Amino acid sequence: MIFQLGCGHGLPGIFACLEGAATIHFQDFNVEVLQCLTIPNVNSNVPSFQRPALQVTKCDAGTEIHFFAGNWCEIHKLLPYVQNIEKDLNVSTGKVLDAQCDIILMAETVYSIFALPHLYELIKKCITPSHGVAYMAAKKHYF
Template identity: 85%
Template sequence: MIFQLGCSHGLPGIFACLEGAAAIHFQDFNAEVLQCLTIPNVNSNVPSFQRPALQVTKCDAGMEIHFFAGDWREIHKLLPYAQNIDVSTGKGLDAQYDIILMAETVYSISAVAHLYELIKMCITPSHGVVYMAAKKHYFGVSGGTRRFLSIVEKDGVLASSMVAEVGDGSSNVREDQTLSLFFLFLFFNLLPCGCGHQFGHLPLIWRIKYCNRN
């Protein structure tokens, strides 16, 4: 089961759909983004999906696709696998998301703590992993991978590793915390998109998972 946070056009989740994922959940702060961008892109790229509404849809192939709109502080109340929380650790007792995908989600210093708590509620402790692509620093809003990863390190529950650092020699470098070629593929926008949107280069990729796992 895959969860894309801050999905916007939804390209990573769409790629996962095309690769045979059993269930994909898309989340964005604005319902309008899901209705005007994400859902049309899913319609354009995923065979047998034709449902322009914020609800669970079963494709002919048996895939579950679901769209959620809301703030990271409250969205867990809507998610089917992040409602039963261990108050002492913040972990989701029913968490079943195998993979969480997110790009450019750590730009706001005021939101990264809520994002981190949501991640702990959602990922499966035994094998869940988060794939994050973002810049080291976002000027003007003070967020970035450094600020987010400092929260991860201080909490001590999850651990991160960098997979790739991509730069053009002049712009702000983005970091990608643990991704495979699969994730690099979708983040570098090699997937056709109904709206013709281009992500452009994404400088840093990271992988985040529970500390007691190799």
């Protein structure tokens, strides 16, 4: 599963979809960004994907696509895979299992140093501990 944080136009997630990802979650702080940028871009670039609203869909290639709006402090509560996994305990350790996000993508997502602790906590809650990886692209200087 791939999770694109602060997706904006959603280009990394769209590329992953075109390359055969099974599940992609697009997240942005503002629902308007998803409605006005992300979903139209997915509609235009992913064959057989047409959706007017923020709900789960599958395109012909089999990719399951989700859209989520909210801040990094609370968004994990909306993600279905986190909700299901948090209910299950690891029998051997008695600990709550972590989410199973194989890849987290981010590009130009951090605009404030104060947001970094929330981003870090979200990544910890969502990434697969054994093999998950996060890719972040950012500018060195903002003007």
